[in-house]
Amino acid sequence: MFKTASDEDRRAQVGIGTLIMFVAMVLIAVVAAGVLVNTAGVLQSQAEATGQESTAEVSNTLEVYTSVGTLDENGHIETVDMTVSLGPGSNPIDLGNIVIDYLGPNDHAYVKGEHVAVDGSEGTVLEDGSDRGTITLELEEKAQPLEPGDGAAITIITNDGAQISQELIVPTTLDGEAGEKIRL
Incomplete structure (x- = not known):
């Protein structure tokens, strides 16, 4: 009457859960990397502007x-x-x-x-x-x-x-x- 799941069936269910967790972690890592790249770009732009202003202040005399x-x-x-x-x-x-x-x-x-x-x-x-x-x-x-x-x-x-x-x-x-x- 009742059929019990074999070890092979159980492994597939655990594998799907692990796959979903893996995909979620990859998506979170991609979003975090995007934020870091964007922040690095903004900081680079600010550093360049500050450098140009400092150079002008010192050299344009x-x-x-x-x-x-x-x-x-x-x-x-x-x-x-x-x-x-x-x-x-x-x-x-x-x-x-x-x-x-x-x-x-x-x-x-x-x-x-x-x-x-x-x-x-x-x-x-x-x-x-x-x-x-x-x-x-x-x-x-x-x-x-x-x-x-x-x-x-x-x-x-x-x-x-x-x-x-x-x-x-x-x-x-x-x-x-x-x-x-x-x-x-």
Whole structure:
């Protein structure tokens, strides 16, 4: 009447269960591998972007050649003209997009690159190492004019985040007429 399952029949039932578990584990492994590959791709993209930003911040710099102040009628420096060019290996820099952090003896100001000129060009972009630009900082608009013996620190911040520092030191005696240029 009742037939009992033989050992051969029982093995087949166990084999099907094991096969289903194996397929489920393979599917889980495939999903996990996909997540890991996707995460690795995102991290690689972020690392590349960070590397490019860091490289631009370090290599896209300016060199300041001269800083010249103009005397006003009171014997103070009212404007400062800085002659700049691209640093070695630098990409083009638009001087119209720079920000100047000015720290004078009595005041502090941030100035956008408003008064900028590039020699031999209608625009404000330094294209190669032979280009020279002039950044004019008009102190009476944003800060107090510099007096004899004063010092000021200027930091030029490019669009890429590079920071170029320049120290201005006014001679202790200023003998000259209004409009005369004094090297700082």
